[in-house]
Amino acid sequence: MARKIFVNLPIADMQRSRAFFEALGFSFNPQFTNEQGACMVISEDIYAMLLVHPFFQTFTAKRIADARESAQVLLCLSCDSRGEVDALMARALAAGATEPRPAQDHGFMYYRAFDDLDGHGWELMHMDMAAAPGTPPAAA
Template sequence: MPTQIYVNLPVKNVERSRAFFSALGYSFNPHFSNDSALCMVVSDTIYVMLLTEPFFQTFTGKPIADATRSTEVLVCLSCDSRAEVDALVAKALAAGGTAPRAPQDHGFMYGHGFEDPNGHIWELMHMDPNAVPPSA
């Protein structure tokens, strides 16, 4: 069985998070979702647990970072094409997200990203394996 990853992020409002990420085309596993948590399915091996701040706090004794003022994590997801990167950013902007920086084109790698309504930054990138420069 391949290793799975569960990224846990604090959110202020579960339903606002559901609406935002649903607009981007993501689904949620109802067996692991309730009024305090959403289990967003990114792929067969990647899940994002969107936890209300009080519920998130039960997992740590440390203060929760305010993602609108500081960065606690940068989530980066691969995409199959540059067009997919741009389309997902466009959906995020239409759903109320923001684009904190301009797209980055490095030739072999193209990236852009968005900030969700809770301030979490989601980087998206497409890498063309045929264009990767040879290592030194």
């Protein structure tokens, strides 16, 4: 069985957060979604659990950081093309995200970043591994 990842994110408003991520094209697994938490499907093996603050707090004794004031993690999603990066970024901005910095173009790697409605940092990246520095030439 493939290992799966479930990233747990504290959110302020379930309805608002779900609408935001649905506008980006993500779906939710209804089996693990209710008013306290929502299982957002990113891929077959990657999920984000959106948990309202009081419910998130039941999993930790630590204070929930305000993602608008401090960074605890940056979530990076790979995209199949530069066009997909730009299209997903456009949907995020139209749904209310903010863009904390300009696009970065390193030739072999192109990425953009947005902060979601709760301030969590997301990066969208396309990488051409064949053009990456240090990639050995193709065997003759």
